[in-house]
Amino acid sequence: MDNPLYTVAQIRAIEQSAYATLPPGTLMQRAGRAAARFAMELLGERTPGNSRPVLVLAGPGNNGGDALEVAANLADAGIDATVLHLPGRQDASEETATAHERARDGTVGFIDMLPPDGDWGLVVDGLFGIGLARPLEGALEGDYRDLVAALEALRCPILALDVPSGLDADTGAVVGPDGIAVRATHTITFLGDKPGLHTAAGRDHAGQVRVEMLEVGPEHLPAAGARLGSAELFARCLAPRRHDTHKGSYGDVAVIGGAHGMLGAPVLAARGALLGGAGRVFVAMLDAGPGYDSVQPELMFRNADDLDLDGRTLVIGPGMGGSAGAMRLLAKALDGNSPLVVDADAINLIGASPDLLGRLAGRRAPTVLTPHPLEGARLLGMTAGVVQADRLASAREMAVRTQATVLLKGSGTVMARPDGAVVINPTGNAGLATAGSGDVLAGICGTLLAQGWPAWEAAIGAAWIHGAAADLLVAHGIGPVGMTAGELPAAARAVLNMLVQESLG
Numbered sequence: 001m002d003n004p005l006y007t008v009a010q011i012r013a014i015e016q017s018a019y020a021t022l023p024p025g026t027l028m029q030r031a032g033r034a035a036a037r038f039a040m041e042l043l044g045e046r047t048p049g050n051s052r053p054v055l056v057l058a059g060p061g062n063n064g065g066d067a068l069e070v071a072a073n074l075a076d077a078g079i080d081a082t083v084l085h086l087p088g089r090q091d092a093s094e095e096t097a098t099a100h101e102r103a104r105d106g107t108v109g110f111i112d113m114l115p116p117d118g119d120w121g122l123v124v125d126g127l128f129g130i131g132l133a134r135p136l137e138g139a140l141e142g143d144y145r146d147l148v149a150a151l152e153a154l155r156c157p158i159l160a161l162d163v164p165s166g167l168d169a170d171t172g173a174v175v176g177p178d179g180i181a182v183r184a185t186h187t188i189t190f191l192g193d194k195p196g197l198h199t200a201a202g203r204d205h206a207g208q209v210r211v212e213m214l215e216v217g218p219e220h221l222p223a224a225g226a227r228l229g230s231a232e233l234f235a236r237c238l239a240p241r242r243h244d245t246h247k248g249s250y251g252d253v254a255v256i257g258g259a260h261g262m263l264g265a266p267v268l269a270a271r272g273a274l275l276g277g278a279g280r281v282f283v284a285m286l287d288a289g290p291g292y293d294s295v296q297p298e299l300m301f302r303n304a305d306d307l308d309l310d311g312r313t314l315v316i317g318p319g320m321g322g323s324a325g326a327m328r329l330l331a332k333a334l335d336g337n338s339p340l341v342v343d344a345d346a347i348n349l350i351g352a353s354p355d356l357l358g359r360l361a362g363r364r365a366p367t368v369l370t371p372h373p374l375e376g377a378r379l380l381g382m383t384a385g386v387v388q389a390d391r392l393a394s395a396r397e398m399a400v401r402t403q404a405t406v407l408l409k410g411s412g413t414v415m416a417r418p419d420g421a422v423v424i425n426p427t428g429n430a431g432l433a434t435a436g437s438g439d440v441l442a443g444i445c446g447t448l449l450a451q452g453w454p455a456w457e458a459a460i461g462a463a464w465i466h467g468a469a470a471d472l473l474v475a476h477g478i479g480p481v482g483m484t485a486g487e488l489p490a491a492a493r494a495v496l497n498m499l500v501q502e503s504l505g
């Protein structure tokens with residue numbers, strides 16, 4: 001299944017293209033009907049007239065028009081709908097004015113302010129959609145900010161229309177330096193899915209996302225530059241194992257890292273690589289560390305300077321530090337022909353050295369960079385805040401500069417290629433926000449490269465499997481609170497085996 005993600009500019013183009021072929025108001029009416037159906041699903045099968053009312057927030061633009069259509073449809077279905085309408089300074093569009101009349105003519109109730117003791121069954125957020133032009137403000141401009149803040153105290157589901165109000169649909173950032181945005185439990189988004197619902201603050205604000213195409217056919221849809229990840233994007237790499245194979249059939253991974261005081265990081269990466277299926281996994285330590293891993297004695301420990309790097313997939317950086325020795329090893333790895341995952345301290349070193357950056361950009365073997373936002377910021381010479389303000393653009397820029405596949409970690413991990421293609425990973429949860437989980441991810445990415453996956457599929461697959469492993473742990477009560485990185489490799493192994501099994505049909 002293809003899951004394209006469209007920019008606001010592309011959604012506007014889809015809207016205009018479809019609009020030209022339809023009577024005025026058709027798309028808004030369809031949006032209103034679809035969202036009212038979704039609202040009724042969320043309300044469950046409660047007896048009409050005997051349930052808590054639905055609060056519908058309608059803003060000044062067409063998002064508000066959608067909301068008024070929802071209210072009219074709910075009222076027609078016998079559901080008690082109350083609208084809080086905050087019109088703007090400008091006249092409403094014709095379709096929004098029509099929706100307003102329809103709601104006024106029916107049994108919809110209108111209120112001017114939020115009652116302090118309101119007991120709602122559901123809130124519908126139709127304040128702003130893709131037309132949000134600036135941060136939500138207080139008294140001077142309609143009290144949007146206070147209204148959204150008041151929603152935080154409610155315990156009922158919140159259904160956002162198109163985009164949670166206050167969120168940037170392109171980037172997933174809350175608009176404004178001290179901005180506020182609706183925290184919806186569900187979002188019904190129109191005419192195509194949007195990247196901002198799936199990355200940065202997007203996942204926390206959008207909740208569960210449903211895409212509603214409003215009966216607009218594929219002839220109106222442009223080519224998407226970004227898509228939402230799915231196992232189908234790497235399905236061609238999932239192969240069942242043959243009987244007549246040996247450990248040499250599944251590749252060697254060498255994890256290079258582990259300076260003094262940071263010996264755990266490469267071990268976690270190596271465990272991820274081993275349980276992800278590599279034939280042999282080495283831990284190449286910079287420091288004189290432990291001789292073996294008592295949890296995973298299959299791992300082979302070596303001194304980093306002594307290990308032959310040829311013919312091995314390398315994961316370089318976990319706990320590596322920034323010593324001259326680390327730099328020398330990194331230069332050697334970058335100059336070689338081994339598939340390579342560049343993580344953690346290795347990224348910091350490259351960020352500080354145009355020479356290393358040049359070596360990286362000149363590589364021909366498969367190369368994946370796995371920065372977290374701060375490492376990515378060092379690579380681009382900016383702050384982590386700027387990286388996070390537009391994660392897709394930042395990841396694309398990193399991919400161009402390094403000529404490598406980039407995997408920018410964070411909620412809604414973003415994979416980018418130098419040609420601009422982007423995938424946002426949909427799996428994972430807050431349990432991954434713990435020390436060492438990035439090391440395991442680098443190890444999983446390395447193991448997939450070692451098993452012959454191309455860089456793009458290895459990055460998408462590693463992010464997906466790592467996130468699904470965390471989801472599996474949560475499903476078993478192991479997290480999100482207290483989930484540890486050491487628990488991820490076994491869960492990732494279970495996910496990978498499930499995927500291979502499913503790929504057999």
Ligand SMILES: NC(=O)C1=CN([C@@H]2O[C@H](COP(=O)(O)OP(=O)(O)OC[C@H]3O[C@@H](n4cnc5c(N)ncnc54)[C@H](OP(=O)(O)O)[C@@H]3O)[C@@H](O)[C@H]2O)[C@H](O)CC1
Pocket residue numbers: 015025027028031059060061062063064066088090095127128129130131132133134135136137141142144161162163190191
């Ligand atoms: N047109 C259709 O048939 C369909 C539209 N859909 C829905 O429409 C919205 C997009 O509608 P649009 O009117 O372009 O934009 P919004 O409703 O999101 O908001 C624009 C209005 O809001 C004002 N504005 C913007 N930011 C703020 C702010 N921070 N505070 C106060 N007011 C703000 C803006 O006024 P200006 O002063 O900036 O001119 C506009 O009045 C889309 O998201 C869909 O929900 C459906 O897709 C169906 C088809």
Ligand SMILES: [K+]
Pocket residue numbers: 063125126127128129160161162163164165
């Ligand atoms: K909205």
